[in-house]
Amino acid sequence: MQKTILAVDDSKSLRQMVAFSLKAAGYQVILAVDGQDGLDKAHQHVVDLVLTDQNMPVMDGFTMIQKLRQMDSYKNVPILFLTTESSDEMKLQGKAAGANGWLVKPFDPERLVTVVQKVIG
C-alpha cells in the first residue's frame, strides 16, 4: 500500500521539488505551506511520515510538531525537520519538540528519498 508523506515548507520551489522526488519514488505526498496549514492537513489525512521546515510564517515547524504530538493519531508518526544548520541547539530544540530526526538543507533529492526509505520503507 502506498505510504503517505506530509511535507510542510513555505518555499514553493522546495515543496515542488520534494513532491516531485517523493512521488517519483512511489510515495503519496501532501503539501502544506506553514505550520497551521500542516496541522489542518494532518487532521484531514492519514500520514506515515511528516517532513517539516522550521522557519515558516503563521506557525513554525517546532510548534507544529509539538501540537502534532498531542494528537493521538500522531503520537507515533515519524517526524523529521528540515534545517539549514546542524547545530546542537537546533537538534535539542527539535528533539524537545518531539521530532524523531532531522535533515540538513540543502539536500539533493536522492538523499531525501534515502532517508525517507530508511524511516518508513
Added chain:
Amino acid sequence: MSRNKELSSHEQSGKSSLASAEYIIFSLDTETYGLDVLKVQEIRQYGAVTKIANTPEFIKGVINLRGLIVPIVDMRIKFNLGQARYDESTIVIVLNISNRIIGMVVDGVTDVLEIETSELKALPDIVANIDTQYITGLATYEEQMIVLVDIERLMNSHEMALIDSALLH
C-alpha cells in the same frame, strides 16, 4: 510601371542603393513632383473627410482608413498651388512615415520612376513655393522638371503642424 531613365550613363545596378531610388511622380496644379516610393503605403480616391476644428486650412481633417484615424493634408493649399479641386480624379497618396500614416491630397499620380542620384541637378534659390530644405533635388524627365521632395522631413517639420511640437527634437 518603372522605366529606366534614358540619359543614364551608368549601368543600372540590380539593387537600389544610394546610387538611385524609385520615386512616385505626382502633380500639384501644373507642377510635377516626386517622392520616395518606399514611403507610400497606398493610393486612394479622395472622400469622406471629417474636418477638425481650429486646424490650418491645409489640414483637411481625418479619414477612416480601415479602422485607423489618419490625417489628410492638402499640399496644394499648403504651398499655394492653384485652385484646389475635389472631384473624381482627386487622389490621396497614403504615406507611411516611420509608422505614422498620413494622407496627402494631390491632383494626380503619373508614374513611378527610377532616378539616379547623379542625375539630380543643383537647386536654384526658389523652387515652386517649397522651402529648399525639403527638396532633395531636381530631375528632368521628358523635358519636364521634377521636384524631388524629402517627404519625411517635410511631414515631420514644424510648419506642417502634424505632430505635437513637444515631441519634436
Added chain:
Amino acid sequence: MTIDINQFAQIFFEEAGELLAEAEQLLLSIDVLNPDAEQLNAIFRAAHSIKGGSATFGLNEISAVTHELETLLDRIRKGELPLQEIHVDLFLLTKDVIESLLNNYQNGIANDSALVQDIISQLQAIAPTASVEKNKSTCAPSPNREENVYEIELPASYVAEINDLQGELAILGEVALVEQKEEHFVLSLLTEENEQSIVSICAFIVDTKDLKITRLTNSALKRQADTPNENLGYGFFEPLTFSGENIESDEKTVDLSPVVLAQRRQKPTVQGKIEKIMSQKELSSIRVEVEKIDLLINLVGELIITQSMIEQQVSLLDQKTHINLINSINQLTRNTRDLQESALSIRMMPMNYVFSRFPRMVHDLSARLGKQTTLVMTGATTELDKSLIERIVDPLTHLFRNCIDHGIEMPAIRKQLGKSEAGNLTLSATNRGSHIVIEVSDDGAGLDRQLILNKALSRGLNVSEKMSDNEVWQLIFAPGFSTAEVVTEVSGRGFGMDVVKQNIGAMGGTIMVKSARGYGMSVTISLPLTLAIMRGMTVALGDNVYVIPMSLIIETLRPQVEEIKTVTGQGLMVSVRGEYIPIIVLHALFNQKTEITNPCKGVLVIVETDDKKAAILVDALLGQQQVVIKSLETHFKRIPGLSGATIMADGLVALILDVPAILQSGQHQYSSGAKQ
C-alpha cells in the same frame, strides 16, 4: 535514480523575487526605534528561504550573500543586536545586489565577483561579533543563557497527570512527551532553569520521590543520535521503532491552553498575526503577451462597430415580419456587450503595480536630500487600464520629487514650525464613476503665490495680482517654469510640471492643484478608466458629428427664449430650474459653419465635470451608442478640445469632445455668434 532539479529553478527565481519585494516593503515600513518582532521574523525568513533555495540550486554567490544577511537578521531578531537605520540601508542595498545576481543567473550573465565580495564585506563589517566562525552556521549561541535538556521520568501511575505536568513544565521552557511505555513515561524539557525548579514545579502534582530527572549533556545527546551523520546531513534522535505500538492513552483530547503556551519564553516563533503580503494561495494565472491582448481588444472593438451597423440596418426593418431576426440581434447586442466588458477587464491592473515602487523611491530620495518622510498609500487595489498604468508612473514620480524636494521642509525647520519632523506624504487612488482619481499630497510648505507671480511676470507671462489662487497654481504648469532657487539634480530644472500636465492630457485626464501656504499641497489627477470603449451621445454640428461621453451628461434640452440670458462679461446663460448655467457655443469655439446659431433652435447638452457645469450648444441629437475610442495621436496629434475620434456605423469619423477642456476654455469664450 537521478532527478533533475533545475526544472524547479524557475519557480525559485520567481519565489525569490517575491520574497525580495516583500522584504523591501517590510524594511521600509519597519519602525527602527521599536521594531515589530513579527516583521523582523518575516524579513529573516525571507533571507533564510532565499539562502536555502539558492544553495539547493547551486547559486553560490547568492547563497553566500544571503548567509551574511541572515546572520545579521538573526542577531537582530533575537535582540542581540539593536536595529539601526544603517542596518536598514545596508539591507536595502543588499536586496538590490541579490536582485541583480538573480537576474544575471536567470539570463546567463556572469556575476561581478568584486561586487559580491564587497557586499559581503560590508555585511560582515557593520556589526562584527567577537567570535566569527565562518564555517559554522548562523545560530549564534546566546552567551548568557545556558539551556539544557532534562528528561523527567515518572512511573505510569501518574499517567493521568501528563497534561497537567506538561502545562506546568511549559512555564519553564519547552516540554514534550518523548516516551510512553507501560511502566513509565518520559517528558523532555528544554530550559535554562535548574533541576531544583523542575522539582518544585512538579511537586504540586506528583510525589517528588517518584521523579527521576536526568540532565542531558551535549555528549549524551550525541550518544543518542543514531549515527554521527554530519556528513550525511541527517540524523535521528533514537532508534526508530515504528512498529505501530499502540499506546493506551486517555480518551481526553489533549489541549494545551493558549494561556500556558503564552507563558513559554520568548522564542522567535510567529503565530498568526502577520498579514501576508503575498497570498499563499497559488492563484492560477498565465502570462500573455501584451500585443495579443491589444489585438483582442481591437477585434472586439471592430466587432462592436459591425454589430451596431447591423443593428442600424435591422432597426429599419418592419418589426412584425422580422421579429425573430430582431430578437436575435438583441441577443447579439447583449453578447457583444458582455464580451466587451470581459475583454476590457483583462487590461485592468491594480494601481499597486504603480504604487509599489514609491516607498523605496521616497525613502531613498528623502535620505539623499536629508529630509524625513512617511508615505501613506491607499487604494492600491483600484484598477486602471494597463496602458495608463504604465504612463502614470513618470508623472507621479515627478510629483513626488517635487514634494520631497520643494514641499517638505528640513526636519529642523519643521520642528520649529511645530510640525512633525517627518513630512507626511499621501498617495491615494479612488474610483469615481468612469474615472479614477489619483492624489499626491504633502504637509509641507505649500506653494508660494507671490513667488510664482513674480516668476511669471519676469518671464513675460500675462498675469495679474487679481488672479485667483487656482489660476496662479496653474502657472506652475507653464513650460520652463520653476521657482526653485537652485536647480537640484533631482528636480527644479523646470520642465517637469509642464511635461506632467502634457502627459496627463495625452492620457485623456486632467490635473488640479490645491495649496495652502504653510500647510501643504495636493495634486489631483483624474483619468478615464479606459481609453478603449465608452458610451457616448452623438450630436450634429454643421457637417460634423461629435460624441459627448454619456457619463458627463446630466440632461439635454431645447431652451425657451425666456430661459436664455446674457450676462455682461460672461456670455450666454441658460436657466434650468432656477440655476444659471453658462452656455458654450460649440460652433464658435470650433469655428465651424452651421445653420443653427440660435440656442432655441438647437439643443443644449448639460454636462458636468468635477466642479463645473455647462450647457453645450449643438445642432441636434443623433443618438446614443457605444463607441470605440481611437486616439488622434497615433497618426496625427493631440487636438485641443478633442479627446479622440471614433468610427461610426456608416464608416465616417466622429470626433469625441474633451468636455473638461472645453469647459475650461469655454469660460473665456464669448458667444458672440449667438443671437436671441
